[in-house]
Amino acid sequence: METEKSSVMIKFIYGALFCLTGVIVFAFSFFMGKSYEAILRNVIVSLIISGTIIFMLLDAFTRGRSGLSYDNYDKKSRFMIIYVVVLILSCIFALIPNEFWPYMSLFVMMALFSNSEIAIVSGVGFATISVMLEENGNFGELFMYVLAGCVAVAMFRDLKENTSIGFPVFISLVTQAVLLIAFNVLFLNRTLSINILILPILNLMLNLIILLIFLNMFGVYVIRRSNDMYMEINDAEFSLLVQLKEKNKDEYFRAIHTAYLAERLALGLGFNARAVKACSYYHRIGVLDGSLKWSDVEHYYTENNFPIEAIEFLKEYMEPQKGKVKSKEALTVQLSETVIASIMYLLNKNSDADIDYDKLIDKIIDKKIQDGELMDYAITFRELEQMRKLLKKEKLYYGFLRR
Secondary structure (H helix, E strand, O other), rough: OHHHHHHHHHHHHHHHHHHHHHHHHHHHHHOOOOOOOHHHHHHHHHHHHHHHHHHHHHHHOOOHHHHOOOOOOOOOOOHHHHHHHHHHHHHHHHHHHHHHHOOOHHHHHHOOOOOHHHHHHHHHHHHHHHHHHHHOOOOHHHHHHHHHHHHHHHOOOEEEEEOOHHHHHHHHHHHHHHHHHHHHEEEEEEEOOHHHHHHHHHHHHHHHHHHHHHHHHHHHHHHHHHHHHHHHHHOOOOHHHHHHHHOOOOHHHHHHHHHHHHHHHHHHHHHOHHHHHHHHHHHHHHHHOOOOOHHHHHHHHHHHHOOOOHHHHHHHHHOOOOOEEHHHHHHHHHHHHHHHHHHHHHHHHOOOOOOOOOHHHHHHHHHHOOOOOHEEOOOOOOHHHHHHHHHOOHHHHHOOOOO
């Protein structure tokens, strides 16, 4: 019910954005003294642009969190705000020289708050509005800013905490500079001189300033924020794990050992190690109040500000959807937990038991293959064999389980 209300609210807000687009473009067209034919054209085109962007947004939402970059699926207001800001700027740009428009950086901002496809369509649309509102706008401006914007979006499409932004910024600015010069020479038939380079240089400086400020803020409040949260919850001394240790030491050590082994597998195979570790630690946190159902334990994750990604993995592991392919990370946790639980079970029966770890691991994996349990996982035979080898390499660690 709550999801349906949220969906209705989003559609209502997008409907309001659609109408607002027409009103703003109409107001700017009217006060700039455009003819009635031009006003009608501008409003109709702006509504088509707005409708296309909204359609692409709604389509992205139907694909879930994979439809949008970073955590934008859960922060829908970000793009709404940038949409309105860029819409107003696109109208204001018609009042200033077109060589000064900082569309390149605006393309990047829209991409990081939605996805690459939506950003490109939005950038083309807003640049079109600016050209339509100009006194003598022409397609040369679209040629210049759309190409520069597309290159910038491609350069910044996969930012991570350790991504160096120097090269992407350099390539984006060089592309913009070349296109600004090409615009002057090819479309305005000007001869190269110091005078015609003044506005392009100012344009590049403005884009550089906007990019550096925005990328720094994006890194701090979006990218690093998630990493910092993982560092906190993946600490063995985190409050929830401390509570688990006080409540049930066996469960606590089972979680610790599973997390270690699962993280080793994830790192060795290039899977999402931090999410794997979080899932290993907390998928049985319901032991605290005697229930392991998702609906009963979800509050632990939301109240402790778990990253959205971590919550997704936990839900997938604890309450998998029928017919949906499970992730490699989920299998990593399950295999690690099964191996740890099996060894601990044998040691509890006989602390001096002589365990053939290779044979035990082969038996566990082969049984899962025979029972068809691995059919539901997005895993290849090669990756499964690598998991088998990595599990067998941890014999020294298994020895610590005897203590």
